[in-house]
Amino acid sequence: AQTVTQSQPEMSVQEAETVTLSCTYDTSENNYYLFWYKQPPSRQMILVIRQEAYKQQNATENRFSVNFQKAAKSFSLKISDSQLGDTAMYFCAFMTYNNNDMRFGAGTRLTVKP
């Protein structure tokens, strides 16, 4: 069974600084996707970034980048130049190619301080 673990329930960062959120996962599959979703108080899950496991190059989206270590089954999210609007819950998620059951971690609550 696939599991996703986020070991940091809460984190905080000063505005304009950089923060890294951790995620590890467990799977016997070789082909899968990894995601980071942001959930603000509005509750809507917003896709931040996606990584395909067969790609060695780490995905980047503007201020967001990942450090994907397939052998270690680690998928951390780095937020650069943090903004107040980045304050939210962040969920790491996993999905295999053939099974569309997206598994989520328990989340990390990120607070960006002015």
Add this chain to the structure above:
Amino acid sequence: EAGVAQSPRYKIIEKRQSVAFWCNPISGHATLYWYQQILGQGPKLLIQFQNNGVVDDSQLPKDRFSAERLKGVDSTLKIQPAKLEDSAVYLCASSPDRGGNEKLFFGSGTQLSVL
């Protein structure tokens, strides 16, 4: 492009009562998901539809939960009778296709409180 619409936004009921949630996915999206998100946890898949057929309902408590997607568009999720442990946010999501390149679009959810 309109997003995934859900209603109601909040619902408070007493245990053993019934409740229904409604979801309208993004136009043209074939796949629809219902997730349950208990406070302090990540979302857990309850049921997945492909058009109007059920793809996966292995984690749906079928003794009290039911869902349908008539005509392959809107969907309703029902709980009958509700228990205290059903208190959660119920998220609906949709995606254009199934298999290999999923990008899920989520609604804002319905927050259910069972007293």
